[in-house]
Amino acid sequence: SIVVAPSQTLSDKDYQMLRSSALNIITALNIKGGCNVQFALNPDSFEYCVIEVNPRVSRSSALASKATGYPIAKLATKIALGYNLDEIVNAVTGKTYASYEPTLDYIVCKIPKWPFDKFYDASRKLGTQMKATGEVMAICNNFEGAFMKALRSLEQDSYYLYNEEIAQLSADDLRKDLRKIDDKRAFRIAKALRKGVSIREIHAITKIDVWFIDKIKHLVEIEDRLKSEELTPDLLKLAKHCEFPDRVIASLTGKTADEVYYLRKGLKITAAFKTVDTCAAEFDAERATCYSI
DSSP: OOEEESOSSOOHHHHHHHHHHHHHHHHHTTOOSOOEEEEEEOTTSSOEEEEEEEOSOOHHHHHHHHHHSOOHHHHHHHHHTTOOGGGSBOTTTSSSBTTSOOBOSSEEEEEEEOOTTTOTTSOOOOSSSOOOSEEEEEEESSHHHHHHHHHHHTOSSOSSSOOHHHHTOOHHHHHHHTTOOSTTHHHHHHHHHHTTOOHHHHHHHHOOOHHHHHHHHHHHHHHHHHHHSOOOHHHHHHHHHTTOOHHHHHHHHTOOHHHHHHHHHHTTOOOOEEEEOSBTTSSOOSSOEEEEO
16 A cells, blocks of 8 residues: 555566566557556566556556656647657756656655544455545655655654554554554554564565565664664764654654754754656756755
8 A cells, every 4th residue: 555666675577577568568458648557466476467557647647747757647648649759858857858767766655645534433444445535645865764754744643653552552462463454554563563573573474575664673773772872963864864853853862842953953964955857867857846855
C-alpha cells in the first residue's frame, strides 16, 4: 500500500525484465498515450504476473507527474494530436525531448489516505478492495526522510513512528498483530523493533522486504539515541536529515520545541531546497518545482 520511487528493492535484471514486458504489452495492444501497467513479482524468482493494464491518464498519473517532473497528461494530449515523443520538447529542461525517460536522484514516498479516523466502525483490514480516499506524496534525498514527511502529511497526529495504542502491546502480542494487514502496520513494525524483535523475524511474518524494515530500524535507532544521548550537533544533523520535526526531537530529548529550534538555527542546520528536474541535474531546469531536504 506504500509506494516508493524509484524502486529500491528490484535488481537491474528485475527492473529491465518488467520494463521490457510493459513495452511489449503496449506495443502489442497498439496503445499510444498514457498507460499504467502493474505487475506482481515473486521476490524469490523471476516469475511475474500482469495485474492490470490501464490505457488512460489516472490519479496515479498526476502523482507520477509531480514525482518526476514529467507532465504525463500534457504529453498524452499532444500524442493524441499526432505528435511523437521525440518531437515534444521537455518543458522542464527546455533542451531534452519527451522520449528521454525521467531519472530521479531523490526518493518519492506515497502513502494512501484512509478515512478510518472518520469511519470508526469500518474494517481496517486492507486487501484488494479500494479503501483509500486519497493519498499523500513526499520527496527527500533519503527514504527515511521521505517516509517521515509522508507520515506527517497524512494529518493524523502522527509525527513519527509512534502510536499510543500499539505502545501498550507486549512482544508476543506484537508478533501476532504483525500478521494483520491494515493502516497501522508500519507502527507495529517500529514497536516490534523497539521490543527487540529481529528484522529477519519481522520479514518472515510480514514478507515485507528486509530493506524497508532496516530503514524503519534506522529511524528507531535515531529515536533511541535522542532519548539516551546528549543532543550534539552531529546527532541533531542526523535527526533533521531523516526529517524528525523539532517537536519530536524536543519530546525525545526532554527539551522544548523552541529550545531545539534556536539550537538548530544557531548551528545553521536549516532546510535546503532541490529541484525536480526529470534528469538528475544533467541539464538545468527551466521551470523549478522544489523539495526540501
